[in-house]
Amino acid sequence: MNLNTDSLVPRGADGQPLAEGSWHIPSMLLKSPGLLALGEQLGALVDDGEPVVVLTPDLSFSNGLWAFHERHPERFLQLGVSEQNSVSVAAGLATTGLRPYVTGFASFLALLCCEQIRTDIAYTRQPVRLIGHHSGITFGFYGTSHHATEDIAIMRTIANMTVVAPADHVAMGVLLKAYADHPLPVYFRMGRGREPIVYEPDDERIRPGQAIVHATGDDLTIIATGTTVHPSLLAAEELRAEGHSVGVIDLHTIKPLDEAAVVAAAQGSRGLMTVEEHNVYGGLGGAVAETLTDRGIGVPLLRHGIRDEYAPIGPPTHLYRHYRLDGPGIAEEARAFLKSGRMTSDVR
Amino acid sequence: MPASEGASLTTSSEVVERIRERAQFVRLETVRLISIAKTGHYSSTFSCAEILATLYYGVLRLRHGDPQWPDRDRFVMGKGHAAVGLYPILADHGFFDPELLDGYTRLGNPLGDHPDMTKVPGCDFSSGSLGHNLSVGLGMALGARMTGRDFNVYALLGDGELHEGQIWEAAAAAGHYGVGNLVAIVDRNGYCLDGKVDDIITIEPLADRWRAFGWDVVEVDGHDVPALLDTLLRLRDGAPAKPTAVIAHTVKGKGVGFMERDFGWHLGWLAEQDEAAVIRELKDEK
Numbered sequence: 001m002n003l004n005t006d007s008l009v010p011r012g013a014d015g016q017p018l019a020e021g022s023w024h025i026p027s028m029l030l031k032s033p034g035l036l037a038l039g040e041q042l043g044a045l046v047d048d049g050e051p052v053v054v055l056t057p058d059l060s061f062s063n064g065l066w067a068f069h070e071r072h073p074e075r076f077l078q079l080g081v082s083e084q085n086s087v088s089v090a091a092g093l094a095t096t097g098l099r100p101y102v103t104g105f106a107s108f109l110a111l112l113c114c115e116q117i118r119t120d121i122a123y124t125r126q127p128v129r130l131i132g133h134h135s136g137i138t139f140g141f142y143g144t145s146h147h148a149t150e151d152i153a154i155m156r157t158i159a160n161m162t163v164v165a166p167a168d169h170v171a172m173g174v175l176l177k178a179y180a181d182h183p184l185p186v187y188f189r190m191g192r193g194r195e196p197i198v199y200e201p202d203d204e205r206i207r208p209g210q211a212i213v214h215a216t217g218d219d220l221t222i223i224a225t226g227t228t229v230h231p232s233l234l235a236a237e238e239l240r241a242e243g244h245s246v247g248v249i250d251l252h253t254i255k256p257l258d259e260a261a262v263v264a265a266a267q268g269s270r271g272l273m274t275v276e277e278h279n280v281y282g283g284l285g286g287a288v289a290e291t292l293t294d295r296g297i298g299v300p301l302l303r304h305g306i307r308d309e310y311a312p313i314g315p316p317t318h319l320y321r322h323y324r325l326d327g328p329g330i331a332e333e334a335r336a337f338l339k340s341g342r343m344t345s346d347v348r
Numbered sequence: 349m350p351a352s353e354g355a356s357l358t359t360s361s362e363v364v365e366r367i368r369e370r371a372q373f374v375r376l377e378t379v380r381l382i383s384i385a386k387t388g389h390y391s392s393t394f395s396c397a398e399i400l401a402t403l404y405y406g407v408l409r410l411r412h413g414d415p416q417w418p419d420r421d422r423f424v425m426g427k428g429h430a431a432v433g434l435y436p437i438l439a440d441h442g443f444f445d446p447e448l449l450d451g452y453t454r455l456g457n458p459l460g461d462h463p464d465m466t467k468v469p470g471c472d473f474s475s476g477s478l479g480h481n482l483s484v485g486l487g488m489a490l491g492a493r494m495t496g497r498d499f500n501v502y503a504l505l506g507d508g509e510l511h512e513g514q515i516w517e518a519a520a521a522a523g524h525y526g527v528g529n530l531v532a533i534v535d536r537n538g539y540c541l542d543g544k545v546d547d548i549i550t551i552e553p554l555a556d557r558w559r560a561f562g563w564d565v566v567e568v569d570g571h572d573v574p575a576l577l578d579t580l581l582r583l584r585d586g587a588p589a590k591p592t593a594v595i596a597h598t599v600k601g602k603g604v605g606f607m608e609r610d611f612g613w614h615l616g617w618l619a620e621q622d623e624a625a626v627i628r629e630l631k632d633e634k
């Protein structure tokens with residue numbers, strides 16, 4: 001459907017559009033294809049006959065649900081700045097046969113509403129979908145209140161919860177649809193909707209619960225999720241150009257984890273490296289480490305991410321560089337890992 | 349001069365003029381800093397410029413250059429997204445080097461989009477997640493009581509922020525304990541992120557709600573400096589038995605016509621020529 005985006009354009013004193021470059025909250029959407037796509041994808045689920053109802057706590061421009069509202073105002077619930085309320089309202093809606101999708105900044109959805117999610121949604125087995133966008137440190141200089149480097153860990157430990165972090169909005173669309181009928185809650189972890197595209201629209205490798213193996217490598221396999229998939233692919237290219245044999249896996253479904261893919265990577269590579277925009281504790285790296293330990297697989301593992309600290313102030317791209325979470329940074333970490341003593345003793 | 353310890357401030361025209369001038373300074377600095385960050389909360393800050401200036405240049409008992417003075421009045425910014433308007437004031441009070449403003453939001457700078465007490469001298473508490481700071485302010489106000497100090501606590505809240513349930517938990521407790529040294533200032537600019545607060549989820553009858561929770565209520569034009577100053581000084585120098593909610597009626601985007609007319613300017617960025625026009629409008633140069 002073609003949306004009329006005229007109303008999103010900022011205008012000056014004379015009513016004329018402002019200069020190229022000036023933007024405000026509504027027009028920011030035009031710069032965030034991943035968010036506009038989310039609104040459209042949820043709208044498409046309604047078109048498919050799904051009993052979708054979408055809830056937003058005062059964020060319909062910040063997450064693209066404006067586009068959903070344009071198409072299906074009757075399935076849109078605006079609840080104001082009340083995230084905890086929204087989550088419990090969704091639980092109630094779900095008991096009536098509706099399929100609620102609660103959207104919000106990951107920091108507030110996953111952290112602020114943690115107990116409502118656990119007790120009202122997961123324990124009670126309500127098929128509510130939680131979409132946490134602007135996860136990790138995508139918010140840059142908004143600071144710690146707006147960062148979510150704990151959400152994977154929190155959501156993973158909630159029984160009955162599925163945790164999915166798509167690498168781009170193509171994968172998000174496929175996985176949203178794939179989980180549409182899932183009988184239990186799902187947490188979707190998104191970036192800020194401006195991530196580079198990784199997948200072609202008809203990529204058949206994107207399936208719920210199945211890791212996507214972009215490449216295998218004898219020296220190292222990089223396991224990434226969500227926003228770190230694209231920079232990990234760039235890093236692998238850089239490392240290959242230097243003669244290293246490096247694989248990359250997109251582990252978009254963090255729970256349940258594709259254990260076979262992790263085991264295969266551990267058996268095929270001298271070392272594994274997880275890369276996540278998250279604390280290195282409890283998230284992707286933690287999940288992979290648990291899988292390996294459970295099976296007694298002693299492969300060297302580097303868990304790369306935010307090392308149990310709060311990020312400084314800075315623009316997102318600068319923070320990625322600071323934490324070596326951009327392509328060159330991941331390559332640098334990998335290089336050091338490959339050279340380290342840890343990689344010389346092959347314990348397999 | 350910033351308000352200093354024990355100074356008895358009157359609503360003299362000099363003080364009022366000074367506050368008005370500092371409010372415009374806040375707006376102009378906001379425009380300058382946002383141009384560095386390439387994103388920021390223009391209209392949220394413009395609506396509370398007079399409130400911030402009145403507090404910091406007429407009401408709060410502070411010591412220049414001494415952000416940790418234990419008897420200072422406290423200010424917590426529930427609507428932390430307006431911090432860009434607070435930083436120039438804190439620098440002006442000698443709490444940190446004004447040169448830090450030039451690196452606003454750049455890597456490693458203490459000044460981000462939301463105030464952070466672990467990084468910014470003079471910032472009495474961190475915020476960014478709406479709804480927390482009235483509870484924090486209540487804790488400070490109770491703490492003053494329990495430690496025998498007589499400072500006041502001022503919490504600036506957005507009207508959309510009042511959607512948050514925690515606000516009303518704090519309101520109930522403050523009313524219950526009769527915490528007279530706590531003042532909540534509601535920036536009643538009518539808008540949150542997605543549109544009109546009262547179209548989204550109404551918060552009316554707002555004054556009655558606060559009263560029902562055991563608070564006194566004063567309604568004031570939040571851009572009328574003499575009225576703000578008079579209201580806040582009465583609260584400071586009286587000894588209220590109850591906490592007070594000052595409902596400050598404001599205009600979101602105040603001072604820039606096109607921002608006053610489009611709630612989307614909650615957040616944004618202006619390209620050079622638009623920024624120049626906005627500065628001219630703020631300086632009243634046509």
Ligand SMILES: Cc1ncc(C[n+]2csc(CCOP(=O)(O)OP(=O)(O)O)c2C)c(N)n1
Nearest residue numbers: 058392476477478506507508509539540541
């Ligand atoms: C807990 C929480 N939820 C959501 C947000 C995102 N957010 C930032 S500002 C805002 C709207 C606030 O409106 P209001 O309180 O009226 O502020 P003002 O109009 O003064 O800018 C929202 C929803 C947030 N910062 N914190």
Ligand SMILES: [Mg+2]
Nearest residue numbers: 507508539540
């Ligand atoms: Mg408001």
